Amino acid sequence: MPADRSRTGQWVEVERVLLEPADRAANLPEETASKPLLVWVKGFAQSEAAPGEECEVETMTGRVVRGRLSDLDPAYTHTFGSQPSELASVGRDLRARLAEYRAKAGE
Amino acid sequence: MARKGEIMRRALGMDYAEFERSPIAFDYEAMMGAHGYSLDDIVAIQAAAGVGSTPLLELRNLTDLVRSYSGPGHGARIFVKDEAANMAGSFKDRRASMSTHVAQAKGYPGVIAATSGNYGAAVASQAARASLKCIICQEAFDSTHLGQPEIIEKARICEAFGAEVVQMTVGPELFAHMLELLDETGYFAASLYSSFGVSGIETLGFEIAEEMRARTGAPPTYVVITHAGGGNTTGTARGLKRAGATGTEIVSASVDLSGLHMASDTDFNRKSFTTGHTGFGVPFATWPDRADVPRNAARSLRYMDRYLTVSQGEVFYVTEALAKLEGLERGPAGNTAMAAAMSLARDLPREATVVVQETEYTGAGKHHWAQLNFARERGVEVRTGDPRENVPGKSIVIPTAPEQIRAVEMDLGRMRRSYVRNALAHAPGGYEPTAEDIAFLAEDTNTTPETVEEIVAGLKEA
Numbered sequence: 001m002p003a004d005r006s007r008t009g010q011w012v013e014v015e016r017v018l019l020e021p022a023d024r025a026a027n028l029p030e031e032t033a034s035k036p037l038l039v040w041v042k043g044f045a046q047s048e049a050a051p052g053e054e055c056e057v058e059t060m061t062g063r064v065v066r067g068r069l070s071d072l073d074p075a076y077t078h079t080f081g082s083q084p085s086e087l088a089s090v091g092r093d094l095r096a097r098l099a100e101y102r103a104k105a106g107e
Numbered sequence: 108m109a110r111k112g113e114i115m116r117r118a119l120g121m122d123y124a125e126f127e128r129s130p131i132a133f134d135y136e137a138m139m140g141a142h143g144y145s146l147d148d149i150v151a152i153q154a155a156a157g158v159g160s161t162p163l164l165e166l167r168n169l170t171d172l173v174r175s176y177s178g179p180g181h182g183a184r185i186f187v188k189d190e191a192a193n194m195a196g197s198f199k200d201r202r203a204s205m206s207t208h209v210a211q212a213k214g215y216p217g218v219i220a221a222t223s224g225n226y227g228a229a230v231a232s233q234a235a236r237a238s239l240k241c242i243i244c245q246e247a248f249d250s251t252h253l254g255q256p257e258i259i260e261k262a263r264i265c266e267a268f269g270a271e272v273v274q275m276t277v278g279p280e281l282f283a284h285m286l287e288l289l290d291e292t293g294y295f296a297a298s299l300y301s302s303f304g305v306s307g308i309e310t311l312g313f314e315i316a317e318e319m320r321a322r323t324g325a326p327p328t329y330v331v332i333t334h335a336g337g338g339n340t341t342g343t344a345r346g347l348k349r350a351g352a353t354g355t356e357i358v359s360a361s362v363d364l365s366g367l368h369m370a371s372d373t374d375f376n377r378k379s380f381t382t383g384h385t386g387f388g389v390p391f392a393t394w395p396d397r398a399d400v401p402r403n404a405a406r407s408l409r410y411m412d413r414y415l416t417v418s419q420g421e422v423f424y425v426t427e428a429l430a431k432l433e434g435l436e437r438g439p440a441g442n443t444a445m446a447a448a449m450s451l452a453r454d455l456p457r458e459a460t461v462v463v464q465e466t467e468y469t470g471a472g473k474h475h476w477a478q479l480n481f482a483r484e485r486g487v488e489v490r491t492g493d494p495r496e497n498v499p500g501k502s503i504v505i506p507t508a509p510e511q512i513r514a515v516e517m518d519l520g521r522m523r524r525s526y527v528r529n530a531l532a533h534a535p536g537g538y539e540p541t542a543e544d545i546a547f548l549a550e551d552t553n554t555t556p557e558t559v560e561e562i563v564a565g566l567k568e569a
Contacts, residue, residue, distance in 0.1 A: 018284060032371055037280050038250070040248075043271075060270065079471050080477050081480035084480065086490065087476075090424065094172060098171055098172050101174065102171060
């Protein structure tokens with residue numbers, strides 16, 4: 001949940017409940033059926049709003065969507081992460097095998 | 108939604124009812140040809156869109172690596188079609204370029220697609236070039252708002268190309284919401300499974316046949332295709348046939364995710380592949396018409412000669428190997444076929460050729476490091492060892508040597524039976540298949556009417 005209120009025109013994200021658990025599709029696994037179906041959409045805030053407050057955004061295609069204010073200037077923070085140790089030696093070892101094979105094949 | 112048929116007719120600009128022949132059979136080729144674009148037309152449309160004519164690379168180092176542990180005289184030449192060189196980074200540009208071309212030609216103001224994969228990036232990119240508005244609907248998060256880094260990256264790239272991205276929690280109701288959006292906006296349904304999109308992939312198979320003829324004097328012995336919804340297998344195989352490569356064996360390959368439920372809120376983030384896996388590959392092959400169009404243009408059982416599965420750990424290992432040995436850093440999901448190809452090439456004579464028909468872009472989120480770190484954070488065990496010990500959702504076992512990569516053969520006979528059972532189950536109760544139905548089912552499963560008769564008789568007994 002954002003700490004600040006949105007400004008009118010700010011790029012924000014809203015969250016809304018699309019389906020309550022009782023209205024969800026048949027034959028879903030219990031862990032899915034017991035949860036509401038949620039949707040998040042980003043757009044330009046049509047008014048000031050407090051975090052979690054109902055507000056409207058105008059999306060990039062010009063649709064107006066209503067939902068609870070869930071983020072301001074939403075970020076992308078996905079990364080590569082650290083080198084998995086299981087892969088660290090793969091390149092060195094395979095290059096060595098290739099060199100060994102070619103040395104033998106060339107004999 | 109009761110108005111589904113009406114909304115899709117408007118959103119696709121074609122009425123599938125004219126191709127229906129019976130409660131089971133429909134005229135597949137008439138449906139595929141109804142758009143009126145020849146292969147030359149499609150090549151021209153894609154060239155103008157900046158799509159296709161990607162490099163075909165021979166992987167000499169990977170081939171020699173395989174030969175280092177193959178039997179005498181064995182180890183086929185391995186090639187790859189570097190589809191990551193397309194504008195938005197994957198073969199999906201071929202599909203998207205046709206959908207956006209049709210949308211623009213028919214005067215739609217925008218396009219909508221439901222996809223968490225590369226297709227979203229492709230549609231968003233092509234829509235930007237065609238000055239069309241674009242909405243991508245993603246199944247993106249579990250109920251705690253945690254998303255697979257690969258899907259988050261796809262959202263980012265769609266937004267980078269100016270699309271609106273509608274992100275949802277796990278569940279098949281995404282398609283009902285997409286229908287609502289189609290109804291609300293009047294946009295074109297850029298379905299993955301329309302004849303427009305699947306026809307767009309035919310150029311890929313055609314290019315491979317022509318380029319391999321020029322490079323080796325013959326079409327490839329095998330083409331290995333990462334398989335999910337079936338469009339990649341269908342379009343590539345049709346393109347190869349159009350180029351006269353009728354002897355080329357079509358091998359589909361998926362990551363084995365057996366045991367994980369695709370609509371499960373908890374399994375959702377325990378898989379390290381969001382596409383190219385058996386969770387799509389098997390259900391779509393055995394019942395293609397589960398798609399978001401009345402009749403799916405992607406009918407993979409018509410075309411696949413073999414279906415191989417590999418484990419997540421094997422694909423991550425091969426992804427690392429491809430970067431280190433060939434200087435090709437590409438996304439892991441597209442390397443599913445590469446892992447299967449290494450297993451296949453080992454058992455083939457040296458004169459044989461194996462073409463892996465795609466790569467995809469990689470980067471933060473999509474990268475195999477990101478996938479392994481995310482899995483580990485979710486409590487999935489990541490270790491080195493025998494990849495046979497891999498358990499989807501529980502452990503990812505990275506091979507310690509390339510000879511441990513061994514694809515597993517799926518039983519196509521069982522999949523054909525499953526398809527026929529589904530086709531009969533979707534007909535009204537008490538409906539008896541006619542001779543025309545049997546002939547259709549034989550074509551749709553790449554088998555004979557006699558085999559289909561046997562399957563039908565066996566199902567009645569059971």
